[in-house]
Amino acid sequence: MAPAARTAGDSGQRIGSPGADEEITVDVVRRRSVADDVLELTLVRPTADPLPQWTPGAHVDVLLPTGIVRQYSLCGDPGETGSWRIGVLREPAGRGGSAWLHDHAVEGTELVLRGPRNNFPLVDAERYVFVAGGVGITPVLPMVHAAERAGRPWVLWYGGRRRSSMAFLEELGGYGDRVRPRPEDESGQLDLATVLAEQEPGTLYYCCGPSGLIDAMRSRCQGMPSGSLRVERFSAVPQPAVEEPDGGIEVVCRRSGLTVAVPPGTSILDAVRQAGVDVLSSCTEGICGTCETTVLDGVPEHRDSLLTEDEQEAGDTMMICVSRALGDRLVLDL
Incomplete structure (x- = not known):
């Protein structure tokens, strides 16, 4: 699963490989169960050509x-x-997406992908504390391997409902007591007070998992130096209702030379697409970053779960699938 959101003060950049918006055809060459209801798929290009480079x-x-x-x-x-x-x-x-893959993605199945894109990059640090809940282990797993190869001290706290539901425990077994599984049916929920008990300078904390875990980590890390905690979400943060101008907003698409009326209740993404502007998108929830658009003029009303507080304050970009305007007009690089 993935993605996405960084927390306030995170200076890591969203990273896409060259051509990250291009479609890639791959074949499933291996499928295996790695935990209860968790399927691992291994994918290769049918041409055997290399796949784009990516980072943890x-x-x-x-x-x-x-x-x-x-x-x-x-x-x-x-x-x-x-x-x-x-x-x-x-x-x-x-x-229905995960169900389709579980039911139909057998060996030999052809899939179309787009990416890779990184909203949750591993930034160089003196040491790391990784916190994963459930399938939140998936982006964290290559981070653990990378930290080990770099010779950085690290520890992984890994929570799940039960051991059989916790993917990749066998793969992580070689790291000994630096991997600390906490199945809820054996030891209760992750004790974040223990996780954060030793706050050594130079430590970065990475957290991925259910919203409750991420919210609890953010609450407990508020007193840390800016950028100490980096998170990735699988679902959007609920947003309060906001009042919009009765006539909606006006969006000027600078590159396309179009001015588009966006009525209340219609996303900027949908409105500009209906006007003929080709914009890529994926999640339509403000968590994946695919539709991120440069703001040339006007003030966005950010409603995404990806940009940091500093990035939202700067107002240089916005996720047009969910965000609006703090006025009646925006000029976008579309």
Whole structure:
């Protein structure tokens, strides 16, 4: 699964490989169960050509035959250019993407991907504390391997409902007591007071998992130096209702030479697409970064779950799938 959101003060940049918006055709060459309801897929190009380079924390868009687009973290080795791995949790309450992959992505199945893009990059630090909940282990797994190769001290706290539901425990087993599994049915929920008990200077904290875990980490890390905590979300942060101008807003698409009226209740993304402007998007929830657009004039009313507080304050870019304007006009680089 993936993506995405950084926390306030995070100076890491969203990273896309050259051509990250291009579509890539791959074949499933291996599928295996790595935990209860978690499927690992190994993907290669049918031509055997190398896949684009990526860095720990990156995700890809999977463009399913049903028309659904879903994001999944790359959880293999970034140095392995011949294949990619993704981990897919079956989500019964989801919109059908994970179910399709579980039911239909057998060996030999052709899939179309887009990416990779990294909203959750691993930044160089003196030491790391990784915190993963459930399938949140997928972007963290290559981070652990990278920290180990770099010779940086690290520890991984890994929570789950039960051991059988916790993916990649076997792969992590060689790291000994630096990996600290906490199945809820054995030891209760992750004790964040213990996780954060030793706050050594130069430590970066990376957290991915359910919203409750991320919110609790953010609350407990408020007194840390700016940028100490970096997070990735799988679902958007609920946003309060806002009043919009009765006539909606006006969006000037500078490169296209179009001025588009965006009525209340219609996203900027939908409005500009209806006007003929070609814009890529994936999640339509403000968490993946695909539709991020440069703001040339006007003040965005940010409603995404990806930009940091500093980035939102700067107002240089916005996620047009969910965000609006703090006035009645925006000029965008579209």
